[in-house]
Amino acid sequence: MRRLLSAGLFVACVASVGRAQDTTALIAGDAAASAELSKIIEATRANGLPIDPILAKIRQAVLFAHTPAPRIVAVARAMSARLEEARAALAPNPTQLDIAAGGDALGYKVSAQSLKDIRRVSGNRPVAVPLGVLTQLVTNQVDEKKATKIVADLIRNGANSDMLVAYGNQVSSDVQSGTKPNNAADLRNMGLSAVLGVPGAAAAANVGDALTSAGAPTPPPGKKKP
């Protein structure tokens, strides 16, 4: 009965898209794939994991990516497994958003160890935003270990979620402008660390000179200021 109900709910959910019914017919017309998806979703829900990311991915696959049904089933199964892995890595009290963000990060080849590192440094606070920024850095080709260390250090030094988001966006913008990903990550890290008052960061970022000289150009290394 529960399976029937969940299958019904899923079909209703997919069918509610309206104008895109021709593409939902791909799933609706594939009874085996639909049944398999229902099983995966029900098992994920019964396991206490969030199902919204899977439902969203299925709809994206059907409506926008026009993915074949067997591939959609495989993706849903892989996502369910990643959500479980993320929950374990983000123990002991991850929120549903944390788990979803962790599952997303794992999908982009961020390691479970990195998730654990972010959890450890964040204590009991939500980690959806730090993990989102970490994922963004990794998708921008920043080395995963470097990205994890930077995000963890920034959290440890008191960066709030808005600062982390700004940091991620700056790196992303730098990379799009042609800066090498690891260089962009380091450079922006120095800037934010200086703002956070991390010892040595201002000197490393040359922020001190810029501030004391009130906008005057920084002298090249080796030359003394008059």
Place this chain on the structure above:
Amino acid sequence: MSKDAPDPMLDRAIDELRRLPPMDPAAIRKIVNAAAEARVSAADEPVVVANVRGRSMRIWSAVGLAAAAAIAGFVVRGQFANGPVQTAAVGPAMTETETLRTVVSSASEMRPILQQFVFENASAHRVSVVGDFNKWNAAAAPMQRSAGDATWSVIIPVVPGRHIYGFMVDDSVFTLDPRAAKVKDADLGTEGSVVIVGRP
């Protein structure tokens, strides 16, 4: 009976009133999270421009939050009320209070944040923003065109975190946001625009 003499009936009544049912921190966490999660699903939230529906949804959200606040207030009050009497219970009581504070803080950090999406298209008749935050439902967040302008925009609540999205033009053409970074979906291989929503 003198003014300072103990009154057994009164003492018993006080004891009864002081005795609270045992509280399970996990249950408290579950209730507070449930109240927060009730607002979390962006797909279920109203688009800000939809006034009538938006108002009724906000009332329900407010009721949910009020319920969570009432539970939180009851628990905190109970813990503090017991504090001076049951000295031995001060340790655990503070632990539960701290746990509750963390839970309430976490719940507030998970609340959706209003996010504006802007798109330029002079020839479109309809534009909506679609993404994982509204389960790629083109009907969930229709954008409004500025008068005499090619600019479409909408403000919708989005939960904190990283999100993939795009714009659906005239119900048929999926378009990326030229103002945002783009990423290839790890599972599907399709491109999407990226936004990371954080709470200040």
